[in-house]
Amino acid sequence: MTTHSRRLVFGAAAAFFFEACAPHERPAAVSPLDRAGETLEADTRSLCALGPRVTGFDVCSRAEEWAAARFRESGLAVRLESWEWPAHPPGAATPRNVVAELPGGDRVGEIVLLAAHLDTVAGSPGANDDAVNVALVLGVARAVRAAGPARRSLRFVLFTGEEEKLLGSRAYVKAHAKELGAHVLVVVYDLGSAPTQGFYLNGRKEELRALFQRALSAREAWRSLFGLYTVWEGTDSFSFVEAGIPVLSAYQDLAPYRAVHHSERDTLETVDFAASRANAALAAALVNGVADDPEPALRRMTPEETAALLARHGLGGTPPAVSASARPTALPEAGPARP
Numbered sequence: 001m002t003t004h005s006r007r008l009v010f011g012a013a014a015a016f017f018f019e020a021c022a023p024h025e026r027p028a029a030v031s032p033l034d035r036a037g038e039t040l041e042a043d044t045r046s047l048c049a050l051g052p053r054v055t056g057f058d059v060c061s062r063a064e065e066w067a068a069a070r071f072r073e074s075g076l077a078v079r080l081e082s083w084e085w086p087a088h089p090p091g092a093a094t095p096r097n098v099v100a101e102l103p104g105g106d107r108v109g110e111i112v113l114l115a116a117h118l119d120t121v122a123g124s125p126g127a128n129d130d131a132v133n134v135a136l137v138l139g140v141a142r143a144v145r146a147a148g149p150a151r152r153s154l155r156f157v158l159f160t161g162e163e164e165k166l167l168g169s170r171a172y173v174k175a176h177a178k179e180l181g182a183h184v185l186v187v188v189y190d191l192g193s194a195p196t197q198g199f200y201l202n203g204r205k206e207e208l209r210a211l212f213q214r215a216l217s218a219r220e221a222w223r224s225l226f227g228l229y230t231v232w233e234g235t236d237s238f239s240f241v242e243a244g245i246p247v248l249s250a251y252q253d254l255a256p257y258r259a260v261h262h263s264e265r266d267t268l269e270t271v272d273f274a275a276s277r278a279n280a281a282l283a284a285a286l287v288n289g290v291a292d293d294p295e296p297a298l299r300r301m302t303p304e305e306t307a308a309l310l311a312r313h314g315l316g317g318t319p320p321a322v323s324a325s326a327r328p329t330a331l332p333e334a335g336p337a338r339p
Contacts, residue, residue, distance in 0.1 A: 032144075033288055035143055035146075036284035037139055037277025037278070040136060040277055041135075043070065044132045044135040047131045047134055052123055054119065055164055056093055060118065060160060061096075064160065067134065067138065067158050068098050071098070071138065074141055074145050076101060076141055077101045078098065080098060081097045082095070085167060095167075096160060097168050097172055102145055102149070102155075104149060104154070107151045107153075110152040110182055111152065111179070112153070112154050112185050113155045113156070113185070114140055114141075114283060115156070115158070115159060115236055116190060117160070117168070117235075119161060121262045124263060124266050125267055126266055127193075127268050127270060128257055128260055128266050128271060130189070132193045133193075133276075136189055139280045140287065147288060150288055150291030157172065159236050166238060169238075169240070173242075180244075181300045185211065186240045186246070187283065188235055190249070191251065193252075193273070194253035194254075196252055196279050197251050198225045198227060198251045199225065200247075200248065200251055201248065202230075202232065205227075205229055209227040212225070212227070212248060212290075215285065216282070219285070222285070235249060237249040246300075
């Protein structure tokens with residue numbers, strides 16, 4: 001070996017030695033909550049592969065069983081809660097809401113609930129409305145289970161009957177009437193796969209804004225999320241508003257959603273999976289943060305206060321006993337301005 005070759009070998013060995021011995025900067029630890037979107041695309045595809053999930057029909061029943069199995073795989077206790085549908089179509093099966101539970105610690109009797117809806121209109125695979133957010137709820141449940149128990153209990157609900165004027169969520173409110181006061185917060189995702197820009201505060205204004213800002217304070221990017229004072233009656237969150245429960249409904253860019261809403265065009269090709277994975281991480285941090293929030297829970301509104309709230313927003317009605325056919329599930333015509 002020539003002198004030049006020996007120098008090259010020695011130099012390479014020395015470089016390897018010093019590189020191996022030099023202190024390396026460790027990458028920041030990734031929280032299980034940040035992984036809430038890992039299975040989101042696969043779960044969305046699996047659910048859409050079943051076909052249109054019209055409440056009471058075979059495909060929706062299979063979707064209920066599929067979702068329950070996914071919750072169980074994540075180690076959560078799960079139950080299928082049947083609800084009465086007196087005017088169901090001939091031959092329809094008994095519809096069921098899928099309810100999964102993760103008990104809390106010293107505030108186990110208080111509940112933070114995250115929800116989406118399983119069902120679709122006829123003829124639509126419902127990728128954005130609302131399969132991608134069903135997958136979000138499943139992923140958040142898995143992530144918070146991996147993160148360890150929070151102080152309050154976490155509940156994950158996938159409603160059926162949303163497209164039939166919120167029948168499933170109204171049935172849930174009726175069936176859980178005795179424990180509704182224990183619901184600290186309900187969070188609903190039902191506006192597709194675009195990035196979360198803020199939350200409908202459903203009339204609760206500063207108190208709910210302060211709550212979600214506390215829960216999401218750890219990440220700078222989330223501090224720009226805004227609160228919309230609007231009450232949105234077009235999704236399952238409204239069933240809880242009528243019952244006086246604090247509710248946040250995710251506000252997402254409505255343009256992509258409107259382009260495919262309730263049509264055969266609502267397919268997997270129109271889903272923004274990258275944005276949805278970010279939504280899942282945000283939702284996981286939100287519900288887990290509220291479950292661990294040291295502040296006292298927000299109180300439930302009285303029926304009189306709720307009636308006044310709805311009247312101020314031009315909705316009327318006498319809560320919580322609202323007719324199942326009282327209102328259409330309308331999509332907001334435009335994104336409300338920031339307060």
